[in-house]
Amino acid sequence: MPPGICPWDPTIQSLRTPACASPEMIRRLVQPLPTQWKGPEQCVNGTCVFSNAVQNGGISLITSPQYAHIIQSFDFDVDASAYPPPYYTETIDGKGIGLRANRSIGKGEVLMVRVPTLVAQTEPLVELEVRDRRDAFMGQMGRDIHDKINTNAFEIFVHGADEKGTRHLGAYPDVAKFNHDCRPNVHYRIAETTMTVVAARDILEGEELTISYVDIFLPSKKRKERIRSWGFECACALCQGPKNETIVSDKRLRRIEQLKNDLNDFREMRVTAETGAEYAALHEAEGLHAHLGSAYTRAALNFALFGDEERSREYALKAAEELAIEKGPGSADAQAMRGLAENPKAHWTWGKRRMLEK
Numbered sequence: 313m314p315p316g317i318c319p320w321d322p323t324i325q326s327l328r329t330p331a332c333a334s335p336e337m338i339r340r341l342v343q344p345l346p347t348q349w350k351g352p353e354q355c356v357n358g359t360c361v362f363s364n365a366v367q368n369g370g371i372s373l374i375t376s377p378q379y380a381h382i383i384q385s386f387d388f389d390v391d392a393s394a395y396p397p398p399y400y401t402e403t404i405d406g407k408g409i410g411l412r413a414n415r416s417i418g419k420g421e422v423l424m425v426r427v428p429t430l431v432a433q434t435e436p437l438v439e440l441e442v443r444d445r446r447d448a449f450m451g452q453m454g455r456d457i458h459d460k461i462n463t464n465a466f467e468i469f470v471h472g473a474d475e476k477g478t479r480h481l482g483a484y485p486d487v488a489k490f491n492h493d494c495r496p497n498v499h500y501r502i503a504e505t506t507m508t509v510v511a512a513r514d515i516l517e518g519e520e521l522t523i524s525y526v527d528i529f530l531p532s533k534k535r536k537e538r539i540r541s542w543g544f545e546c547a548c549a550l551c552q553g554p555k556n557e558t559i560v561s562d563k564r565l566r567r568i569e570q571l572k573n574d575l576n577d578f579r580e581m582r583v584t585a586e587t588g589a590e591y592a593a594l595h596e597a598e599g600l601h602a603h604l605g606s607a608y609t610r611a612a613l614n615f616a617l618f619g620d621e622e623r624s625r626e627y628a629l630k631a632a633e634e635l636a637i638e639k640g641p642g643s644a645d646a647q648a649m650r651g652l653a654e655n656p657k658a659h660w661t662w663g664k665r666r667m668l669e670k
């Protein structure tokens with residue numbers, strides 16, 4: 313075994329970060345790559361091509377020089393993926409190629425950390441209305457590039473989600489191997505342009521690893537429609553399963569929506585201290601693993617609003633644990649829930665809803 317690479321030890325169940333450093337990661341730590349950006353080149357309407365052949369096997373940007381400057385300041389020299397990969401590629405019935413776990417994977421385990429091979433700002437691509445011209449411009453990236461982006465890209469906001477003109481699409485070829493499931497077992501998050509893919513629940517050896525391509529709170533019919541608009545019929549277990557399961561699932565989703573509205577409405581007198589717990593339990597029952605963080609957060613806040621210290625703390629701790637997986641251990645949301653767990657009575661919500669009852 314090469315020095316510095318630890319062997320995979322399946323008995324270390326609590327280990328959430330990658331079990332071992334890949335040889336590539338060790339090489340980068342020892343010998344960081346020089347930054348070698350080229351561009352702007354081939355500008356059309358202020359949108360140009362920038363490329364870096366060295367970083368991570370090559371990255372191209374199609375954006376304005378302003379955003380290229382921001383993106384180039386990001387750290388592309390990252391590789392903290394699980395090593396050896398706990399999955400393999402296989403043809404999956406009715407879905408084409410997909411990824412399958414080659415061992416049991418613990419919830420929260422980091423499966424992949426990837427930087428994009430291509431980042432393209434969306435507005436200019438839409439604005440390049442003359443199709444031939446747009447295709448010629450995009451063709452610089454290779455054949456069928458437009459279709460490849462459309463089917464395999466992920467949304468990235470380069471400079472804050474709310475700022476106009478900052479929406480980009482990023483292509484992550486490895487991540488594009490995950491097939492869709494309406495109840496996925498894998499969650500991804502993007503910080504700067506780096507994508508971290510995490511197990512959203514414990515996964516058994518042999519299970520397919522899946523993400524969701526659509527909003528999983530949508531009712532079954534709408535989810536299927538959205539998937540159809542991606543150009544395929546959904547073959548996931550819930551979509552292909554018995555009709556009564558879909559009916560039960562849709563009923564739960566409606567109840568989740570109702571409770572969410574009630575919890576958000578301070579005039580709604582149906583809400584009790586337990587409403588948040590019911591809301592969270594429905595997420596668990598429905599298998600919405602990558603959304604438990606916000607569900608537990610609502611429950612924790614609702615218990616605080618009703619002045620129940622013990623239950624508020626209990627749910628805040630659960631929320632912090634889930635949010636560390638969903639948004640990252642240092643995320644503001646996870647920290648806020650740690651703060652609530654520390655002292656629910658000091659939180660601004662404390663007793664507010666109970667007082668309204670009187």
Ligand SMILES: C[S@@+](CC[C@H](N)C(=O)[O-])C[C@H]1O[C@@H](n2cnc3c(N)ncnc32)[C@H](O)[C@@H]1O
Nearest residue numbers: 406407408409488489490491492544546547548
């Ligand atoms: C991003 S790619 C995923 C990898 C793909 N299976 C492959 O062979 O390269 C998306 C494509 O995978 C297939 N796919 C993904 N999830 C599916 C699902 N739940 N049911 C049926 N096909 C699916 C569809 O053909 C879809 O256009």
